[in-house]
Structure formats: C-alpha cells, structure tokens
Amino acid sequence: MTVLVTGSRGRVGSALVRTLHERNFDVRAGSASPDKLAFPTDVETVSLRLDDPSGHAVALDGVSAVFLYCEPAGIEAFIEQAEAGGVEHVVVMSADAVLRPGAEHDPIARGHLLVERALAESSLTTTPLNCGALASNALPWAWSLRARGAVALPYPDSYADPVDERDVAEAAFAVLTDPARRGRSYHLTGPEALSFAEQVRVIATAVGRDIPIERVPPEVWRANKPDFMPGDIADALLTLWAASTEPVPLTHDVEHLVGRPARSFTEWAACHVDTFRAWPQPGRRSS
Incomplete structure (x- = not known):
C-alpha cells in the first residue's frame, strides 16, 4: 500500500x-x-x-x-x-x-x-x-508577546478543546492502516476544555514566567488579524469565541484510535517553550 x-x-x-x-x-x-x-x-x-x-x-x-x-x-x-x-x-x-x-x-x-x-x-x-481546535493555534500568541509584551485576546474566557497535531497524525495513521476503521467519521478533541486564559497560564507555567493577558476590543483584534486570514473567517471566529462561554464537549475518539489518552495541552506547551521564551524581559529593550 x-x-x-x-x-x-x-x-x-x-x-x-x-x-x-x-x-x-x-x-x-x-x-x-x-x-x-x-x-x-x-x-x-x-x-x-x-x-x-x-x-x-x-x-x-x-x-x-x-x-x-x-x-x-x-x-x-x-x-x-x-x-x-x-x-x-x-x-x-x-x-x-x-x-x-x-x-x-x-x-x-x-x-x-x-x-x-x-x-x-x-x-x-x-x-x-x-x-477540534488545534493546539498550535496558540503559537501566534508568541508574536503578540514579542510585539506587545502580552497576549492580546478579544475573548480570553472563550473555551476550546486543543488537540495536539501529533495525535491527529497518529489517528490518521490508525485509520489509514486498519481497514476496520474506514468509512466513518471521527471527532478529534483534546482531553480537556480550556479557556484561552487557562491555556496562557499553562504556557506560562511551562516557560517559568508570568505571561500577561491584554483584553482587546474585538474590532481591534479584527483590524490587526493576520494578513493571510480572510475577513469572513476573522468575523466567524469572533462570533464563535463570543459564544463559547462554557466548556466545549469532548470525545474519546483520539484514545479509541491510538490506544492511549490524548496528549494534554500541558504536554504541547512543554514542547514549545522556546517559542514563548523569546520575548523581551520587563524593563529591557529587545535588540
């Protein structure tokens, strides 16, 4: 094959x-x-x-x-x-x-x-x-840290279900190589529902530094969205985040497919500490 x-x-x-x-x-x-x-x-x-x-x-x-x-x-x-x-x-x-x-x-x-x-x-x-929401959706927060010294979020209390990309790859391997698993759909989520603020705190613990959160108006976030993001997608994300005020439903499909619990966001953060460490210390200029 x-x-x-x-x-x-x-x-x-x-x-x-x-x-x-x-x-x-x-x-x-x-x-x-x-x-x-x-x-x-x-x-x-x-x-x-x-x-x-x-x-x-x-x-x-x-x-x-x-x-x-x-x-x-x-x-x-x-x-x-x-x-x-x-x-x-x-x-x-x-x-x-x-x-x-x-x-x-x-x-x-x-x-x-x-x-x-x-x-x-x-x-x-x-x-x-x-x-569900890929764990790497948190990576752009490192850019915000470098630019503003804080993670700028329009809805810090919005919930997501961060799933590690490695788990998605292993789930794909399982269904590609086992004919018994073909032909149905799987809903892949992480093992826990976390607000954006909770995700930032997990990253801060991994990095060993406090990471400030700056709540910004939705229209400010919209005006400073990434260039590659279409406007209608940005608007849809803002609508989704505004509505996601409760923990989102989770599934066990990752565990079912790969034979172990899904990786936690804490595990993901531990693998990306270098990305989030590279921002200026308070009171120091970045070179």
Whole structure:
C-alpha cells in the first residue's frame, strides 16, 4: 500500500509522513514546495498543489490511500483522478465546524463541507477526521508577546478543546492502516476544555514566567488579524469565541484510535517553550 500525504510541510502531514515511514509503509510526500521538505532520503516526494489539477495524475500514480487536506478548489478534479487511478481510501482532515448547527452558512465550515460532500458523492471510501481546535493555534500568541509584551485576546474566557497535531497524525495513521476503521467519521478533541486564559497560564507555567493577558476590543483584534486570514473567517471566529462561554464537549475518539489518552495541552506547551521564551524581559529593550 502506497499512501499519498498531501500538505506534507504542515505539522500534521509531516508527522504522518514520518510515522508511516518509521513503520515501514510506502509513503509519498506531496507538497507545493517539495524542495523544502526534510524527510529521510528514501521518502518519495512529489510536487502537488491541490488547486492545480496538472500535478494530480503524477502524485496519485500507484497510490491506494490518501491523506487529504481540505482544499475545495480543484476537489472535483482530484477525486476524478483518484477514482481513475485506483485509489481506495481517502482520510480527510476536516474541522468540527461542520458538526455545528448552521454549518452551511459558516465560513469556517464551508470549505470543509464542500470537500466532505464531494468525497461522499464519489466512489471512494472516505474517513473524515473532524478536528477540534488545534493546539498550535496558540503559537501566534508568541508574536503578540514579542510585539506587545502580552497576549492580546478579544475573548480570553472563550473555551476550546486543543488537540495536539501529533495525535491527529497518529489517528490518521490508525485509520489509514486498519481497514476496520474506514468509512466513518471521527471527532478529534483534546482531553480537556480550556479557556484561552487557562491555556496562557499553562504556557506560562511551562516557560517559568508570568505571561500577561491584554483584553482587546474585538474590532481591534479584527483590524490587526493576520494578513493571510480572510475577513469572513476573522468575523466567524469572533462570533464563535463570543459564544463559547462554557466548556466545549469532548470525545474519546483520539484514545479509541491510538490506544492511549490524548496528549494534554500541558504536554504541547512543554514542547514549545522556546517559542514563548523569546520575548523581551520587563524593563529591557529587545535588540
């Protein structure tokens, strides 16, 4: 069995490639920038943009299973080539936004729904992994620390279910390699519901320094959103955060798939202390 992993430069995709390789599965790492991949030399790499059908045939040649990031642009062409090439199973990394009421009108869910529905209408066996909030969503807080000396949040008391990307990769490995787990959807969450303020405190404990939180008006956060984030996504996030005033529901699907409890946010923070240590000490200028 050869597995094509799309988005192999991402945190989940790269971890999955390494897991498949270490456990002696044939894996092909697809990326828009294959020259920037850093895998062992015996891992096959291929140029692949999901929104550019010109590379689909080469990437899918001889592939029996695919780990697919949700990219709605070009999904019909990708499915057509996968069916023609004999692909049997697609594991799609989706979002739990598709499980919420009104998902059809939610910009966060819309693209994921388009991909899931296109796959469901195809002849391919499909297994969606509907992921909760990825733990790495906290990484941009390090930029805020460097710029402002505090984590700027519009809704510090908003709750999420941070799931470690390594757990998503291991869950994907489980459903890719065990036929008995194919063809149903899994809702992947972390093991605990934490507010943003609680997540900041976990990071502060790992770093060994107090990390201030600065509550900013939603419109200020919106005006300073990351350049890569579309405006409608930013608005949808603000709406979601404003409404998430209670701990979110959790599942045990990670534990069911990988055979152990999901990694805690404390474990994630311990692996990223260097990222959050690199900000100016009070009373000192950064060079």
